[in-house]
Amino acid sequence: MNATLSAIIIAFVQVVLFVFLAPLLMGVIRQVRATIEGRAGAGIWQPWRDVRKLLAKNPVRAEGSSWMLTAGPVALMVSSLLLCVLLPLVGTIPFPSIPSDLFVIVSVMLIGVVALALVGLDGGTAFGGMGSSRHMTVAALVEPTLLLAVYALSIPAQTSTISAIVETRLFSPAVIISPVSVLALVALSIAIMAETARLPIDNPGTHLELTMLHEAMTLEASGRDLAWLEVGSWLKLAALLGLVSNLVVPWGVVTEFSALALAVGVVSIAVKVLVLGVLLSVGEIFLAKVRLFQVPELLAGSFALAFLAVTASYLVA
């Protein structure tokens, strides 16, 4: 089958699958946490119900807030959906003129980061500004780790195209357990935790505390604006977990297009993401949020790992 057409089909499947999967993933993460903590929990479909409720409400806006309150959530949504299109989640067949270049993907993710930060500022309250400021500080400090991890991952494949990287790992699994790759993956995971506002950088369960990052920015949003902000953030988490799972366990991903391979790809990525979500949730039980001003130390540590990964791959290999 024609490569472009199969790329389009895979991208379409990825988007539809992840739009369905992302709220489910959040439901699973919350339910696992509730169960372990001995609470009944709201069930794994609660995020879906929340979104439906929010979409049916009249959004409220503060006087003086601008079009950013409407456009910001759309921009975040577009950035997250683009992540779902560009990342090799179900299959590694890229579009011919937009290869899934990791530098481009990181920048696309930054569109969402910026949109969220501007929404936070637009409300004109102290909380929004505070969340926005902290969010951007963390995003700025995460950037070196993120790009160096990309660099380290790109060395064995000799390209920063993520689908080629996943294929290299699929065909020569020795790469996955090489020290360089492990270092890079750990660094990447810490960076992703920070980017998606998970523990120990931000506490996703917190509300109306002086410590919050993500929640503070969405406080002024309501109704469908809030719904898109939430879905966008969930999508981003799901897509990035999908990326990590495909880097660690690349099996099941579609490299040659066929209906069977596509079905296997869809099921395998769904399972991988949900399993990773459960692991994340269990892991978070044992973590407390670190102080805001210790976050840079954590990120400096992850940066050191990423830097080691790159230099090691030059000097050791």
Added chain:
Amino acid sequence: MTGIGAGLLLQLGLGALAVVSALMAAPSLRSRAGGILCTLIAVTGFVTGLAALLGATGGLLIPIALPMDPLLLAPDRLGGLFMLVVSGVGILVSLYSMSSTRGPDASRTAWVAMPVFLVGMQLVPAATDSVSFLLAWEIMTLGSTVLLLADHASRASVASAGIWYSAMSQLSFFFILAGFAVLAAASGGTSFANLQIESGSWPANVAFVLFLLGFGGKAELVPLHVWVPRVLPEAPSHVSAAMSGAMVKVGVYGGLLVCVRLLPDGPAWWGIAIMLIGGASALYGILQASVSSDLKVLLAYSTTENMGLVFLGLGASMLLRGYDATAAADAALVAALLLAVSHAAFKSTLFLGAGAIIHATGERNLDRLGGLGARMPVTAAAFGVASLGAAAIPITSGFVAEWMLLQSLIHGGRLDGAVVSVAASVAMPLAVAVIALTAGLALLTFVKAYGIAFLARPRSTAAADAHEVPPLMQLALALGALSVLALGLLPGPVAALVAHTVSPNPTAAVQSVGLGGVSLPGIGAVLDPIMLVVLSALVAIPVIVSIIVSARRHPHRTVDLPWGGGGSRARPRMQYTATSYAEPLVRVFDDVLRPSRDVQVTHVAESRYLVERVQVEQRVSDVFETRLYRPVLNLFQRYGIVVRQVANGSIHRYLSYSFVALLIVLIVVSL
């Protein structure tokens, strides 16, 4: 006479006409006439530069009677590119200044200096010999100094900025002059064709260091950047835009002239030195920019950052070329040039935007702005687009250049699977890290600048009473923003043209693919921004449709007391300001920035436990100025005090000095 020669001559003629018109025109007509003539100068330069960039040859010979190589203005492709950039900024600035200048900015002197500055900047890249280069350089410096001093009578800080600027630009000029002198002494010529000497020799090394100091000073690299945070904020905004957008590029041109044209294939330490200085400038510049609350200081420091990245790319390309990693070296050099071009577009727009804010509110302190988006929609849109460019967000020009630089760096460490060298395998990851941190901080900086100035509620009455600027200023802003987008959406043709200026084999380095996409065949990387836009549009459609449908059924409801928290309306004063926005960053980078903070708490008279008011003042000074320049200046001052006793005004003493000097001369002559 060739077309290029005619273009240059026409520019000189128009420049003379503009000077005459500034002297003669009535004050009411001066800005209009000057602006129109300056626009014509810039348009002529644009066309001439474009012709030279596309490969047209020819020039203007200036006849002289001195015994040296002839003075010839004949831009090559690289010179043409920089003429294009400089005059492009010139067009924006001239259009803008037609209606922005008022009071001292529109004085006779200022309008005489404007065409001098514009013509001087465009002649520097056209020069093909050191004498005309230096002449044009001085014309440019002179014009900019006079323009800077426009408002010196009413603001003391302008006069101080003028002194710093004159001192630093003369220092730059001295180094460049000395560099050319060394080269001329070693080679025996003054034209660029005759100046070339072997790159490894010691005169070449000496000249390289001198040029680096000279051009680095103009290109705002640390530690020679100290004039930047004083001069760019104090100059009228259209002049800041021209200085930051265009004049600084002339410094970059000088760097390229030395490293690519005059002394190519230098030793490895040249590349490493340039990378180090570039990286340090990028990091220091953006750190200072991110914590600054003064909009124009922020933009000034961000210029240092961008020029640091340009030189980082230049240094990386020199280093890689030394190891025969030609594809990566070419890509790095093209990336550096693209960065320079895109910086010209977005930074001049940002400075013009800052000027529009000052025009409307009289404020450049971000802490007193806010809510301007609703009051000045065109300015807000243009400033927003340019901010995205500065933050290197996709589909703007800044993104393409940074992407290309990163691609060249990650492919620079290895050649055909083998490690190039230990130096490269440490330098490349460090360079990537520097670019990444710079990009991250730039993101914060411009979210802060845009978000605090244009979103939320006004933090002062001046901001609340702001109105949109006159149409010509809007036009200049819109043109600037469009150029940022155009360079970002169609990077392929631009990059391919740019590659012709520096690479012997341009099609192997960079190609244009698809609808304006760019491809690096030697590295195997492709980027097609238009396809990215199409893809975004496709995924955005369902979201937007759903929003439109649901907006009809559930419209937004504006409430006066949205989240009043206890019933009181949150006042605008309670919003985050630019200072508080950057506070976490100031804490994280405490050791580098060394802020001084002053907190004054006034208690209620009745009780020590109740606070009546808290005043917080935070200053972040430039470490280089306080640690490096102050001691040297103090030394000079002490020397000055000592010397004053030698020259105490007594005529007898001076006569005896003359007598002793005469004696010494006679003795020396008789020996």
